[in-house]
Amino acid sequence: MKRRDFVKNTALSSGVITLGGVVTYASEKNKKTSATTFNLKYAPHFGMFKQHAGENLIDQLNFMADQGFTAFEDNGLMSRDVAMQTSIGETLAKRGMTMGVFVVDKGGNMANTLAAGKQQHLDIFLDGCKRAVEVAKRVNAKWMTVVPGAFERKLPIGVQDANVIEALKRAAEIFEPHGLVMVLEPLSDSPDLYLQNSDQTYMICKAVDSPSCKILFDIYHMQKTEGNLIHNMDLTWDEIAYIQIGDNPGRNEPTTGEINYKNVFKFIYEKGFDGVLGMEHGNSMSGKEGETAVIEAYKSVDRFL
Structure with a gap:
């Protein structure tokens, strides 16, 4: 030869x-890979496994699928170019993965607050919702994260509530014809954020009264603001459409903090939840070792049956 x-x-x-x-x-x-069969649809994000998969985003998606993850989320999807959005959608379809949330572009969590009742804030928000519809089509998305913004301290809280509800009704009119769902996320990042608790978010969803306005229950944030996770999820369950994950303290993978994720996931599974659980957290360790630790953590807490 x-x-x-x-x-x-x-x-x-x-x-x-x-x-x-x-x-x-x-x-x-x-x-050949030995992909794990998970009981729930855990959704990693870009960057979580780049030490294994490299910088190429499509390679990262394929790596996630090869590990057994059946969903994916991307907060920054709306800022990506159309070609990349299309490529992401095609890859998800090819690998049989469900697209999780992306964030509706309204200028940031604290900006253009809907509680103020100002027309310019509403216009920016509704424009973001309209553009989100087109992005959702490219990746076959169903859920989009919405954060109403900061308090408007000069107004009574009831008036702020009414302003937020009216703005969300307008957004629901945009999403309903397309079968899309905005999921409202209460956050713990700042005392100035209007939306902070699950019961408050539940009230708003009931007032909007639309299949296109539901709750994003972020377990990390809700552990910080109210605790009593399983009880509060049960109370608001009929309005929860999406769940996100992160242990506390640290906002890293399950098993690195105080939350008993095995019990929480068991509750979610027994509720018959068939949606996505976004892995909106960091890796507790750097490098390939840290990425492997994330995968092993999910294998561990998914053993709840």
């Missing part, structure tokens, strides 16, 4: 071709 044929055949049989000595995830993705 000629030397060049030997080298070619050896490279092909190994399944790995390197460029400049660098082995990418894309060049290894055809290797």
